[in-house]
Amino acid sequence: MAAEESGGACLADRIEQLFRIVRRPNGDPHSNEEVARACREASGESFSATYLWQLRTGRRDNPTKRHLEALARFFEVPVAYFFEDGQSERIAEELALLGALRDAGVREVALRAVTLSPDGLGTISDMIEAIARREREAGTSRSA
Template sequence: MTNQGPEGGSLAARIERLFQIVRRPNGDAYSNEEVARACREASGESFSTTYLWQLRTGRRDNPTKRHLEALAQYFEVPPAYFFEDGPADRIAEELTLLGALRDAGVREVALRAVTLSPDGLGTITDMIEAIARREREAAERQRTEQRS
């Protein structure tokens, strides 16, 4: 496994990024306990809250493939996110988009966007830009009308 990448960072940084960006619909972070429990159930192997904390903080950095697959499944990212710098960098960018969309209240759309191609993500960006432009124009018209 590649532990360091230009953008992907260490395994701990990659896991922490998932916790920071992928949130509950109400915006709260998932706890180590609930993620560890789900990973235990998904992998069929031991996966304690302490072990997850150690992975998040870099105190442990050599998890099994099944543990990483369980984490990937929980956070809905491909397992390559943990293994390869190129995909990790791309996914990190997509996670940033996911965070921005989550903050805008459209988490479900963001989760679907994670699997889109760069062209698909570009189309979404174009649509957002067009909507934002229309809203700015409408706000400007409203300000103009209020001044009259």
């Protein structure tokens, strides 16, 4: 049981994070069946929607190397995402950024910022940090 609580939960969290952030082009989440079907085709092994649900919820924590490779291929992340904490954190940050860029308002600000000088970017960064700090203090941030 201890292995499920530590390693299983970590793997489950990482898989779940991929489902939360990596979406279809229209913004809808991928279904277990859709991902399992793609993984079956990629790995040539049995890979059911139920098995994927078990991995996502931590009820199973022992996928084969080929299963993880198929998941990594589907979500377009390196297989190391599932194992290496440093790599996982970096990839998770990149995925979070991609998720934020799906928001039209964030995307518009990012596209406008591309043309700014380093000084201009610094000023915008300072302003964003000041607003975020004020919202955290007031308890009105997006995550609140």
